[in-house]
Amino acid sequence: xxxxxxxxxxxxxxxxxxxxxxxxxxxxxxxxxxxxxxxxxxxxxxxxxxxxxxxxxxxxxxxxxxxxxxxxxxxxxxxxxxxxxxxxxxxxxxxxxxxxxxxxxxxxxxxxxxxxxxxxxxxxxxxxxxxxxxxxxxxxxxxxxxxxxxxxxxxxxxxxxxxxxxxxxxxxxxxxxxxxxxxxxxxxxxxxxxxxxxxxxxxxxxxxxxxxxxxxxxxxxxxxxxxxxxxxxxxxxxxxxxxxxxxxxxxxxxxxxxxxxxxxxxxxxxxxxxxxxxxxxxxxxxxxxxxxxxxxxxxxxxxxxxxxxxxxxxxxxxxxxxxxxxxxxxxxxxxxxxxxxxxxxxxxxxxxxxxxxxxxxxxxxxxxxxxxxxxxxxxxxxxxxxxxxxxxxxxxxxxxxxxxxxxxxxxxxxxxxxxxxxxxxxxxxxxxxxxxxxxxxxxxxxxxxxxxxxxxxxxxxxxxxxxxxxxxxxxxxxxxxxxxxxxxxxxxxxxxxxxxxxxxxxxxxxxxxxxxxxxxxxxxxxxxxxxxxxxxxxxxxxxxxxxxxxxxxxxxxxxxxxx
Numbered sequence: 001x002x003x004x005x006x007x008x009x010x011x012x013x014x015x016x017x018x019x020x021x022x023x024x025x026x027x028x029x030x031x032x033x034x035x036x037x038x039x040x041x042x043x044x045x046x047x048x049x050x051x052x053x054x055x056x057x058x059x060x061x062x063x064x065x066x067x068x069x070x071x072x073x074x075x076x077x078x079x080x081x082x083x084x085x086x087x088x089x090x091x092x093x094x095x096x097x098x099x100x101x102x103x104x105x106x107x108x109x110x111x112x113x114x115x116x117x118x119x120x121x122x123x124x125x126x127x128x129x130x131x132x133x134x135x136x137x138x139x140x141x142x143x144x145x146x147x148x149x150x151x152x153x154x155x156x157x158x159x160x161x162x163x164x165x166x167x168x169x170x171x172x173x174x175x176x177x178x179x180x181x182x183x184x185x186x187x188x189x190x191x192x193x194x195x196x197x198x199x200x201x202x203x204x205x206x207x208x209x210x211x212x213x214x215x216x217x218x219x220x221x222x223x224x225x226x227x228x229x230x231x232x233x234x235x236x237x238x239x240x241x242x243x244x245x246x247x248x249x250x251x252x253x254x255x256x257x258x259x260x261x262x263x264x265x266x267x268x269x270x271x272x273x274x275x276x277x278x279x280x281x282x283x284x285x286x287x288x289x290x291x292x293x294x295x296x297x298x299x300x301x302x303x304x305x306x307x308x309x310x311x312x313x314x315x316x317x318x319x320x321x322x323x324x325x326x327x328x329x330x331x332x333x334x335x336x337x338x339x340x341x342x343x344x345x346x347x348x349x350x351x352x353x354x355x356x357x358x359x360x361x362x363x364x365x366x367x368x369x370x371x372x373x374x375x376x377x378x379x380x381x382x383x384x385x386x387x388x389x390x391x392x393x394x395x396x397x398x399x400x401x402x403x404x405x406x407x408x409x410x411x412x413x414x415x416x417x418x419x420x421x422x423x424x425x426x427x428x429x430x431x432x433x434x435x436x437x438x439x440x441x442x443x444x445x446x447x448x449x450x451x452x453x454x455x456x457x458x459x460x461x462x463x464x465x466x467x468x469x470x471x472x473x474x475x476x477x478x479x480x481x482x483x484x485x486x487x488x489x490x491x492x493x494x495x496x497x498x499x500x501x502x503x504x505x506x507x508x509x510x511x512x513x514x515x516x517x518x519x520x521x522x523x524x525x526x527x528x529x530x531x532x533x534x535x536x537x538x539x540x541x542x543x544x545x546x547x548x549x550x551x552x553x554x555x556x557x558x559x560x561x562x563x
Contacts, residue, residue: 030058032123036098038116040132042256042292042320045108048132049320049344050082052099052116054124060084062120064099071111071131078535079103082116083368083392083419085343090389091312093340095366100343102370104536109136135294138231138258140166140212141187163187163210169197176201176220183210188231190214202243205230225252233260234562239267245283245303253316256292261562266303266331272511274332275356275380275434281332284308291317296324299561300331306355308337311362315340322346327561329353330513334360334385335376341369343392348372349550351560352379353516356436358400360385367392367417372537373558375519375550376400378507381436383425386418387411395420396537399519399549401497403510404430405439405470406463411448418446418454422531422538424521424549426497428464428506438510444470444489451475455488458532460548462495464506491532493548499525501553523553 036053043049052064062084067076082101088094099118106112111133118126141164149157151172158179161167164187176199183189188210193199198217205211205224212231213222221243224230227250237247247264250257268274268281275281285300289310300306306328309318319342328335328350335355338345339362347370352358358379361369369392376383376399383400386393386409395418400406406427409415430438439445443461451473461468461483469478477483480494497504504517521527523543531538531546538546547553 028123030056031061033057033062033118033120034124035118035126038128038130040114040130043132043134044292044294044320044322045135045137046104046106046324047322047346048103048106048112048114048134050101050103050114050116051343052082052118054097054099054118056124057120057122059122060086061122062099062118062124064116064118066101066103067115068103068112070107071113076115080534080536083394085366085368085392088366088391090363090365090391091340093342093365095342101368102344102346104346104348104372106134108134110134135256138188138212138229140190144190161189163189166190166192169193169216171196172198174199176203178204178206179208179211181211182208185210185229188212188229191216193217221246222248224250224254224257226250226254227257228255229257230254231258232262233258235262237262237264239265239283239303241267241282246287247283247285247300247303249284249287250289251287251310251314253290254288254293255290257288257294259286259293259295260297262298263562264298264300266301268302268304268330268332270302270330270332270354270511270513272434276436277333279332279434285331288321289314289316289318291320294322294324296322296326297559297561297563299327301328302330304332305334305337306331308334309339309341309345311339317342319343319345322348323350324348325558325560326350328355331355333357335379336360337362338369339363340365343367344370346370346372347374349374349558351375351516353377354510354513356380357385358383361390361393362386363388363390364392368394370394370396371398373397373550374399376402377517377519378402378510378514380433380510381438382408382410384409386415387413389413390415392417393419395423396534397422397531397548397550399424399551401426401504401507401517401519403428403438403507405442405445406461408439408442408445409448413448414450415446415448416450416453418449418456420456421458421534422546422548424460424495424499424527426462426495429508433510441465441467442470443468444472447471447473449473451488457488458491458530458548459489460493460495460499460527460530462497464497468494491530493526493530495526499527518557519549520551520555520557521547521549521553528553
């Protein structure tokens with residue numbers, strides 16, 4: 001089990017605490033932890049959010065470790081310790097002190113037991129157990145009645161739809177429509193299309209529940225404001241300027257959407273004039289607010305932002321959100337915009353190729369916001385936009401190959417509580433694109449990093465310039481040795497493009513849409529066996545230690561985009 005570190009690894013929460021055991025005394029006083037409520041809010045299909053509120057612990061040495069197992073089964077498995085999140089505020093939002101984190105990569109529709117142990121040598125050591133169940137993969141009702149629909153009969157059949165019904169749309173062209181018939185748990189209303197079914201216009205699902213859209217081609221937009229348990233899967237959505245260039249969106253708090261296996265195509269061209277917040281770009285590919293959403297295996301191309309959370313006063317309860325195994329390219333501002341994540345947004349195993357900015361956390365509101373095993377090639381400006389005072393970002397096992405600085409953050413405001421392990425960052429000679437610099441080839445440039453609350457280590461770093469330079473907070477370094485001795489990157493290794501098992505071209509001309517490269521490493525490279533073991537993240541690594549980057553050497557590539 002990992003111990004606490006400079007990033008403040010502490011702990012999480014649980015929603016249905018079943019038993020509490022108090023132990024240890026310690027010195028007490030302000031340094032002792034006073035344990036508050038535990039919760040496991042909004043389980044998703046593959047992850048459990050764990051939160052444990054606390055007060056006290058003035059010297060910040062409390063730690064929460066986590067064990068889990070499927071209910072009624074044998075040995076416990078370790079998860080990562082929860083992150084210690086001090087109380088704070090930013091951009092009009094505030095949060096209280098808590099231990100918070102995620103149990104990763106679980107099975108859908110499965111009950112789990114969790115054992116949470118809060119340890120504080122000053123007092124307050126406590127063990128709690130909890131149970132929670134992941135959501136099942138949403139499916140129609142068994143033996144559901146199927147009602148055939150044509151463009152001529154759609155309105156009348158839709159008006160009589162009952163919970164559990166499947167409306168099977170026949171080939172033809174349908175106008176956009178407002179849907180106002182909800183299903184119930186276990187009895188969703190399903191609108192299913194197939195070959196030759198085209199909807200020209202917008203589909204609006206406002207304040208509905210348990211409605212499934214399957215296999216539809218929509219030339220327009222799907223909007224599900226204020227809805228719960230909506231399923232949008234295996235659809236093709238072609239954005240239209242009539243609807244702001246958006247694809248699949250909710251602009252009001254929704255819950256527990258399942259958005260999977262869709263192809264969402266926008267109107268934005270991959271050109272220099274398109275790049276950046278003021279560029280000639282349009283629309284959100286997939287945009288959500290509210291808790292519990294699962295966005296996985298989609299292909300999103302040609303938008304302002306590919307997949308995004310809402311920002312500022314539009315952001316409501318943005319936690320327990322999964323963004324998994326999506327394939328994103330040609331998005332002219334952000335590939336994935338996880339802005340204003342309250343906590344436990346999981347951006348995992350996505351492939352981002354030819355995006356202006358790959359991953360954004362602008363800002364994280366205390367965290368944790370997890371970025372895990374994402375494969376990034378040709379992020380023109382920055383790979384990670386941790387701006388507007390972002391706090392609590394966690395970067396694990398990501399691979400980045402980009403023009404300019406390999407990992408640069410030009411925030412102008414503090415970047416706090418950053419925790420990074422086992423990433424692979426490669427850059428090189430840079431340039432300026434639509435007024436934005438990609439950097440000069442530094443491997444790390446984070447001048448606004450709050451080093452007292454952050455920890456980076458076990459990362460692989462390289463630049464085609466042949467140098468290894470950069471800055472973490474107020475500390476500059478000019479080679480691997482000075483990086484190791486003067487910063488937390490005590491186990492960093494130097495890598496180059498030869499680390500990959502197949503030839504990977506340096507993106508010297510970022511506006512050229514080159515083929516997506518294979519970013520798996522060679523088993524004999526410096527990136528192999530150079531990582532830190534992380535429970536529930538890199539279990540089962542093949543060598544002496546985990547490999548750096550998004551993939552273990554020799555492993556099969558994950559499936560990105562529709563299944």
